[in-house]
Amino acid sequence: MPAMSWYPLLRHAHIGLALLSVALFTLRGLGVLAGARWPMLGAVRAASVLFDTLLLAAGVTLAVLLQVSQAWLPVKLGLLVAYIVLGSLALKRAPTRAAKAACFAAALLCVGLLVSVARSRHPLGFLAGLA
């Protein structure tokens, strides 16, 4: 079976996992800000790690399959690192509720930009339209 025949399945899986991953992060962030305990329960954290690992695996496989070498991919990876760091601060590491809220908003901004970079396949994402 030629490798490219996996492309439609991988792309759908990548997009579906991206939706699941961001939706779960958003719910967990809101839960943490509301003072709930469920966002940090083992099963919820395990689901989040599972979605993220599969999302990244599908993304890396797509990048290899399509031999992407344009600038948008490193920009996307940079935004991914920022999203992960801000996400961890928002859910756990930031010292105060206000700091958690600020990191949560910044993480959602990063992932929104990340999705717009992915969709436009342009390093500036939706900002390219404004420039």
Ligand code: HEM
């Ligand atoms: C939070 C992490 C990520 C999110 C939310 C995300 C989101 C998306 C979305 C929504 C698309 C579809 C764009 C379209 O409409 O065509 C896409 C495509 C793509 N993503 Fe990701 N992605 C993430 C991580 C990654 C990673 C880590 C890689 C690679 C190392 C990657 C590689 C790709 C590639 C190559 C495509 C283009 C597929 C194509 O041209 O059909 N993604 N991503």
